[in-house]
Amino acid sequence: MDFINTTISEAELTRLLPTCQRCRRLRRKCDTNLPACRLCQKGKVECTFFDHALQQTLPRSYVHSLLNRLSRLRSVQATVNGTSEPPTTYHIPQHERNTSTTSTHLEPPPNEWGTYTSDLCFDKHFIVENANPTCWQFLGSSSPYALVVEVLVHAQAKLGSMVHNPEYVGPEFWLNAQSTEVTEPLQPRSAPARTEIEMLVNLYMSTTNILVSFFDSEDVAVAIDTYLRHHGTQIKYLTGKDAHQFFHIAMICAIASANKARHHSAYDTECMAYYTEALQCVEEVTSDVSVEALQALLLLTVFGVFHPRKGDIWKLLDFACRLSVELSYHTETNDDYEDEKSKKKRRSIFWGLYCIERTMGQHLGRPSDLTEEIITAEYPASIADSSLADPSSLQVILTSHYYRLTYLRSEIFRELYLPAAAPNLSRMWYERSLEQILSWRRELQFLDTALGMGSMTCEIGFDTSILFLFQPLLLRALVATKEPMLSQTTTESIPRESYHSAVKIIEYYNKILRGGEGTPWGMYPISIVSAHYIHQATITVLAHCLLAIDGRLPVVSFSRELSGDAEGPVDFNGIHEISGTCLILLNTLSKRWAGMVGMLDIYKNLQAKVLPIMMRSGLG
Numbered sequence: 001m002d003f004i005n006t007t008i009s010e011a012e013l014t015r016l017l018p019t020c021q022r023c024r025r026l027r028r029k030c031d032t033n034l035p036a037c038r039l040c041q042k043g044k045v046e047c048t049f050f051d052h053a054l055q056q057t058l059p060r061s062y063v064h065s066l067l068n069r070l071s072r073l074r075s076v077q078a079t080v081n082g083t084s085e086p087p088t089t090y091h092i093p094q095h096e097r098n099t100s101t102t103s104t105h106l107e108p109p110p111n112e113w114g115t116y117t118s119d120l121c122f123d124k125h126f127i128v129e130n131a132n133p134t135c136w137q138f139l140g141s142s143s144p145y146a147l148v149v150e151v152l153v154h155a156q157a158k159l160g161s162m163v164h165n166p167e168y169v170g171p172e173f174w175l176n177a178q179s180t181e182v183t184e185p186l187q188p189r190s191a192p193a194r195t196e197i198e199m200l201v202n203l204y205m206s207t208t209n210i211l212v213s214f215f216d217s218e219d220v221a222v223a224i225d226t227y228l229r230h231h232g233t234q235i236k237y238l239t240g241k242d243a244h245q246f247f248h249i250a251m252i253c254a255i256a257s258a259n260k261a262r263h264h265s266a267y268d269t270e271c272m273a274y275y276t277e278a279l280q281c282v283e284e285v286t287s288d289v290s291v292e293a294l295q296a297l298l299l300l301t302v303f304g305v306f307h308p309r310k311g312d313i314w315k316l317l318d319f320a321c322r323l324s325v326e327l328s329y330h331t332e333t334n335d336d337y338e339d340e341k342s343k344k345k346r347r348s349i350f351w352g353l354y355c356i357e358r359t360m361g362q363h364l365g366r367p368s369d370l371t372e373e374i375i376t377a378e379y380p381a382s383i384a385d386s387s388l389a390d391p392s393s394l395q396v397i398l399t400s401h402y403y404r405l406t407y408l409r410s411e412i413f414r415e416l417y418l419p420a421a422a423p424n425l426s427r428m429w430y431e432r433s434l435e436q437i438l439s440w441r442r443e444l445q446f447l448d449t450a451l452g453m454g455s456m457t458c459e460i461g462f463d464t465s466i467l468f469l470f471q472p473l474l475l476r477a478l479v480a481t482k483e484p485m486l487s488q489t490t491t492e493s494i495p496r497e498s499y500h501s502a503v504k505i506i507e508y509y510n511k512i513l514r515g516g517e518g519t520p521w522g523m524y525p526i527s528i529v530s531a532h533y534i535h536q537a538t539i540t541v542l543a544h545c546l547l548a549i550d551g552r553l554p555v556v557s558f559s560r561e562l563s564g565d566a567e568g569p570v571d572f573n574g575i576h577e578i579s580g581t582c583l584i585l586l587n588t589l590s591k592r593w594a595g596m597v598g599m600l601d602i603y604k605n606l607q608a609k610v611l612p613i614m615m616r617s618g619l620g
Contacts, residue, residue, distance in 0.1 A: 017049065017060070020040060021048050021050065022040055022048075026039075035060050058374060065371050065373060072418060122146045138366070141475065143532075147475060148535075148599070154543075155546060158546065159609055194228060197249065197253060201256070204253075206392075206453070208256070208525055210454060214348070214349055223245035223248055236280045244292040250275070251278045251299035251300070253274040254274035254303055257271035263517040271306075271307075282296070291349070293323065301356060306527050313360060324353055325370075325374070329353075347378055351377065351379060357370060358409065362468065367414075372411070380396070383443050391450065394452070395450070395452040395455065398444070399454040401443065402461050408440060417472075422472065430495075437469070453523075456520065463502075463504045466497050468536075470495040471498070473494070477553055478546070496570060497562050497563060498544070499540065499570050502536075502537040503541065506534070506541070507581070510584070512526070531596060535589075542603065542607065545575070545614060548572065548619050555568065572614065575611065575614065575619075583604060
């Protein structure tokens with residue numbers, strides 16, 4: 001069903017809502033107000049109804065969020081089509097609406113910390129020329145590509161010449177390259193040795209499974225025997241538990257091989273061999289409603305972040321989110337018979353899925369399929385337990401703490417990036433949002449003494465969240481300063497913290513990519529998520545350089561805790577070394593994913609023009 005072009009009005013849709021549970025219990029007439037009926041609002045209780053399709057209770061605020069999402073999509077479609085139809089909003093109660101029309105056209109509502117502007121939109125649509133048929137890729141303003149576009153436009157206006165070569169392969173971030181299709185192996189493959197399988201499984205369990213804990217070590221150990229027993233047989237005919245166990249081990253080995261390939265290129269071939277084996281039974285393991293099927297979808301998704309052209313990550317995540325809700329993994333079941341091991345497994349799987357889905361959604365600038373209104377699942381672990389944990393358990397606890405940061409980022413994303421028109425939020429809003437991130441970071445006082453997958457993820461997550469928070473300010477600053485004359489009413493500023501966080505990310509990933517095999521640095525998984533963070537950091541550095549050359553906007557500090565008493569322009573001391581490191585990182589990524597050579601080309605050409613100007617101006 002095409003929800004954008006549907007002929008049924010939203011007023012009619014809301015009338016189809018069933019009576020809420022409170023009104024049904026009190027035998028009262030229930031209206032169709034959103035996000036709650038008047039009786040529930042008066043009683044100050046949550047307005048919920050039972051959804052027979054999902055077989056669970058949902059709040060009406062969830063329906064309200066879906067309608068708001070539909071409004072944003074319509075607004076984006078109107079922008080793409082070149083129409084001037086304003087977005088429809090649903091913040092007005094039903095009894096205050098004009099019900100004589102099928103829809104109510106209103107300007108976007110005022111925000112608590114600022115107002116929405118209708119003249120700026122940083123969402124981008126890129127044509128994917130290599131696709132057949134030709135299609136468009138949407139990347140929202142939270143994507144690094146949105147910042148790249150504004151940097152290029154600004155540089156073109158200020159430097160007066162083309163600063164990049166457009167003849168390069170399309171972006172590797174195009175995640176709809178091909179579907180997960182069952183393919184026959186090119187040739188029979190001898191069974192890997194048990195020691196090889198166990199080595200890859202241990203690598204996966206000590207790296208990727210720390211970041212997203214989808215499997216229990218005991219279950220995986222049992223599945224190794226099943227894999228070795230059936231290897232080389234008619235895998236496509238496996239069913240039930242054997243099919244799931246074979247698939248899980250094959251995909252775990254494929255993901256571990258993709259990680260290990262950064263040190264030994266031969267594992268690229270091994271990676272694809274394991275993946276091809278797993279695909280022989282992909283239909284069997286993804287066709288039922290079970291936790292094993294959910295784990296299979298998640299393995300395909302994790303593999304996709306290493307090889308984004310092997311499967312449609314967004315579609316896989318959509319299936320996984322729906323299945324997790326159907327299994328009630330998003331909520332606490334209050335089942336007295338559920339043991340602690342089952343609870344931990346359920347929470348770890350759900351929050352691992354949540355983290356991947358949110359990260360990819362923010363990476364693409366898309367809304368989420370797992371809205372916060374329906375989530376009641378507890379975190380897998382608490383940072384309060386860290387003092388009693390052994391080193392390996394501590395990393396799992398730190399990963400759970402990172403899930404909290406992902407939740408905070410999601411709330412920021414919803415207010416900062418989802419509106420169709422770019423919101424112009426006040427300085428106070430940014431300071432409060434930054435304080436939330438800093439408060440999360442203060443709970444990790446011992447982070448420097450516990451190097452591992454969890455602690456490294458928290459370190460990266462902290463600085464990337466600062467870039468994520470302040471990217472809209474950089475976008476606005478670049479737009480404002482590309483013109484010869486500043487607007488008399490401009491209030492744009494340059495966030496000091498984003499430059500320093502960008503430098504920290506570049507330095508941190510330089511350590512990771514230089515890390516020796518077997519060390520935590522060398523074992524940390526490098527995926528397209530890492531590429532996203534590196535791209536965002538490198539282009540943020542260039543954005544600050546261009547704005548410093550322009551010199552017309554003030555540099556503002558949003559936190560004394562991060563910036564101290566620093567005032568005035570950003571200190572670009574060591575910018576040549578930083579830029580050299582950026583080139584090394586981008587060159588490494590372009591070798592890993594050929595489609596990313598465009599980012600290297602853009603950065604190389606820009607910095608060749610920008611750095612000499614900075615030196616002549618006394619900025620570097």
